[in-house]
Structure formats: structure tokens, C-alpha cells
Amino acid sequence: MSTATTVRRTALNETMRKYGGKMVDFHGWELPIQFAGILKEHEAVRNSAGIFDVSHMGQVFVTGADAFKLLQKTNANDLRKATPGKGVYSHVTNENAGLVDDIIAFCLAADRYLVIVNATTSTKDYEWLKGHIGRMRVKVENKSDDFSMVAIQGPNVPKMFEIFAPEALKLPRFGIVEKDIMGEHCYISRTGYTGEDGFEITAPHSVINRIWEKMMELGRPYNIVPCGLGARDTLRLESGYLLYGQDVDDFHTTYESGYGWVVALDKGDFIGRSVLAGQKAEGVKRRLTGLTLTGGVPRPGCKIFMDGRQIGELASATYSPTLKKGIGMGYMVPPDLKPGTPLEVEIHGRRVKAEVARMPFHKGTAFTFKPS
Amino acid sequence: MPKPEEVKYTKTHEWLQLGAEAIAGISDHAQHEMGDIVFVELPKVGQKLEKEKPCAVVESVKSAFDIYAPISGEVTAVNGAVTGEPALLNQSPLDAGWLFKMKPSDPAEAAALMDWAAYQEFVKQSAH
Numbered sequence: 001m002s003t004a005t006t007v008r009r010t011a012l013n014e015t016m017r018k019y020g021g022k023m024v025d026f027h028g029w030e031l032p033i034q035f036a037g038i039l040k041e042h043e044a045v046r047n048s049a050g051i052f053d054v055s056h057m058g059q060v061f062v063t064g065a066d067a068f069k070l071l072q073k074t075n076a077n078d079l080r081k082a083t084p085g086k087g088v089y090s091h092v093t094n095e096n097a098g099l100v101d102d103i104i105a106f107c108l109a110a111d112r113y114l115v116i117v118n119a120t121t122s123t124k125d126y127e128w129l130k131g132h133i134g135r136m137r138v139k140v141e142n143k144s145d146d147f148s149m150v151a152i153q154g155p156n157v158p159k160m161f162e163i164f165a166p167e168a169l170k171l172p173r174f175g176i177v178e179k180d181i182m183g184e185h186c187y188i189s190r191t192g193y194t195g196e197d198g199f200e201i202t203a204p205h206s207v208i209n210r211i212w213e214k215m216m217e218l219g220r221p222y223n224i225v226p227c228g229l230g231a232r233d234t235l236r237l238e239s240g241y242l243l244y245g246q247d248v249d250d251f252h253t254t255y256e257s258g259y260g261w262v263v264a265l266d267k268g269d270f271i272g273r274s275v276l277a278g279q280k281a282e283g284v285k286r287r288l289t290g291l292t293l294t295g296g297v298p299r300p301g302c303k304i305f306m307d308g309r310q311i312g313e314l315a316s317a318t319y320s321p322t323l324k325k326g327i328g329m330g331y332m333v334p335p336d337l338k339p340g341t342p343l344e345v346e347i348h349g350r351r352v353k354a355e356v357a358r359m360p361f362h363k364g365t366a367f368t369f370k371p372s
Numbered sequence: 373m374p375k376p377e378e379v380k381y382t383k384t385h386e387w388l389q390l391g392a393e394a395i396a397g398i399s400d401h402a403q404h405e406m407g408d409i410v411f412v413e414l415p416k417v418g419q420k421l422e423k424e425k426p427c428a429v430v431e432s433v434k435s436a437f438d439i440y441a442p443i444s445g446e447v448t449a450v451n452g453a454v455t456g457e458p459a460l461l462n463q464s465p466l467d468a469g470w471l472f473k474m475k476p477s478d479p480a481e482a483a484a485l486m487d488w489a490a491y492q493e494f495v496k497q498s499a500h
Contacts, residue, residue, distance in 0.1 A: 034434075230433060234433060348429055
């Protein structure tokens, strides 16, 4: 297949360049890999505030009398947890319990949901949801091309919102509020991919640059820094968050990914339920397991060994700026290795000592969060 | 500390200060392109290096980079400070961030290296 297609630019492209973003092609989107440097950006988010252009993410609206029913049927998690003004992290599962995508479904009103989907899967998700409408009274619309998105993340971010959007401060984790910003209808959610407290603003392209500048201004007292995909990856991996296409895909199940808490077997039937129920009863054969190591930087694809035998390979791996050592996760057989179990990882043809780690590797403020 | 114009350069962005005991490192341009350096694997003292063959590894948060021997020779010393503090390569690539010293086996090989002006031109050309 040809990949020589045009690279898509977000509405923030010019602004990213103005702030010194080093632009790269990320799955067909031109996005900044870094600005001042991954370590500096990572530390800013962990300790204070950072801002990301995440406009490549997609927005699918599900509306109508049976909106809940369609989402309940296509998701492993229980949509009843998403009452109006709240969202739920979930896995859209196929018949084999593989992941169509991992998403956040926000309930805006009983008959109106906003589903935030991954960039590479937005069309697939839209087709998948549409394909399961059957006789339900529900409309599925892919509005990914109509919206931009910025993530403002870090322990000092709520202070930035005190005057700008006081209603957002009351949001619980995964809460959402609709708000007119600069005359346009926008969405503010208390979500993110960094493990820190913070917000994501979904807005029409026409106001996103002004929103970015406003955030830079509000964040100045907290030394907010623009952040790129590099820091986004180190932050999410320390937090044990999955990256679709790398850690999970159509062929790995929710239980295998270690995200069993997402599966609500008791909610009634949904696509993939019988396979998941079987895995719950019998256990899984492989599981996404974390490891740490010193003496090198592990990368995706590195082979993992235990007692001299290969037991898997790394799906995601990097240097952890917080732990100051290598971290990674990969599907390992056997699936229930205890933290501390000695392993080896092959880096540049050399076996480096590693050990099984508890995940998440690091718990930021998102894990200890209490709304004000 | 050698000035940028006092050392020679390879097309793979290493620098070499010539002498009976030559000193090697990575160029300022290289450290800038690599980003935050977090791990360094050096050759061993006594190791025989062959020019243009990988002899060390530098890892940034982003990626791993092979370091190539600028000329052939034997390693006489390595900079242990950079294994403990890899960020020295970012902060001071030509001074505190040097990588290893070597005894050239054929000093004439150095004639193939670029001087500062040629290297600057090379970097400018490869940016296009």
C-alpha cells in the first residue's frame, strides 16, 4: 500500500511551528515530537503544567433514543457509569474480544454521547458503530474533521482554570462540561493521557489557536510549556496507559492487556462478552506485563527472556524520566509473573537484566485526584 | 576544551581531536539532533577500533544512535563521567562530554575527515 499520501496538518500547525515544535509525521499527521526537549516537557507536566496539541484525536457523536443501547452493546465497560456530565474509559470489543479501539464515551445528555476515539481508528470506529445500529433509533456521526483538541496537563492546571472555567474545577475525573468559549460551543473534560490532573478542550478549529494562546497566558505563572509527542509517550507509559496499535489491537483482548477492570461482565450482553467470560473463568495465556531495567534503554520490539527462554517482546518501552531507568511492557507468557521476577531484555544484541514491575510505573495526580 | 574549528569531523557526526592520543566525541549538531541523552555505552580500553565501524551507543529518550570510530586504532581511555551523567553529552559535547581516547594505527586516515568549514557545509547540505 502506498504511504506517499499527503500529511494532514492540524489547525494548530502554524502555532506549533511558532513555538519551536520539531514536526514529524505521526501516522499521517504532522505533529510536534518535541519543543524544548522531552525531559523538560515531561518534568513540566509532572511538576506544574504542560500543553499538547491532540487535534489528531477523533470525535464521534452518538445521539438519539437508543444512543445508550448502541454504546452498551459495543463496549466492554458499563455505560451506566457514564451519567450525564460524566465519561467512562472503555474498550470497543469485536466478536473475539479483540479491541476495535480504546475510547472515552462521554454522556452529554441521556440521548447524546461524545465518543473520543484514536486518530488512526476514527473511520473504523465510526463504521463499526454504524454497522451495529440495526433497528435502533440512533444516529452516529464522525465529526473528527470538525474539531481540534488541546490537552492541558499537570498539578497546577486547575489553578489556571479558576477564572477561565470555574465550572470545570468541580468536574470529577472523566467529568465533562459544555461551554461557550470565544463564542463557539466547546467541551471541557477532566481527562488526559499523562497521569496528571488536567483538562482536555475539544473545540472548533476557528477558536483553537486563541484557546492555545489563552492557556499559554494563564499558564505563565506556572511556567507552562508546549509539549510534543515524545513527552506524551513517556508520560503515558509511566502511567501504564495503553497505546492503540502498539499495546492493543484487534487481536489482543482486554483481559490480556491487563485492563480487566474495564470489563463489566455483569452488565448484560455485549459484543465479545462470551470470549471475555471464558477468559475470566479460565484465565489468559499471555498478559501485558510491565518491566523495569537499568543499564540501557529498552525499545518496542526488544525480546524478553526468563531463565534464558524468550517469553515475549516489548510492545512499548522507553526511558522513564521520573524513575530514571528503562521501563516497558510486553505480552509475556506465563501471564501472571510476580513483581520482582528477574528477566532479561535484549538491547543491541546484549542481554540486560530487568525485572517484572507493578503497573502503573508511576502514579501522578490523576491517580490521587479529588475534585475541589 | 577544543574549539569546534580545532577538531575534525566524520559524516556520521563524530569529532576527533588529532594527536598521538586522539580524542573522540559527538558533534554539537549531533547532540542537538538526538535530544536528551540518557544512556551511553562506551568501548573498552584496549579495544581495537576499525574506522567507520560502530564502537559505542548513545541513547536519547527518543532513540538509539550508533557511534562510529572516526579512524582505526586502539582505545586508550574512556570517559567514565558520561556513563554516570549522560547529559554531559548535551551540555558539553566537545569538552566534558568526550567519549574515548585512542592511539591511531594509521594517522593518515585522518586526512579523509572534514574540517570545521567542510563539516558546517555538510550539515547545511544534509538539512535539505
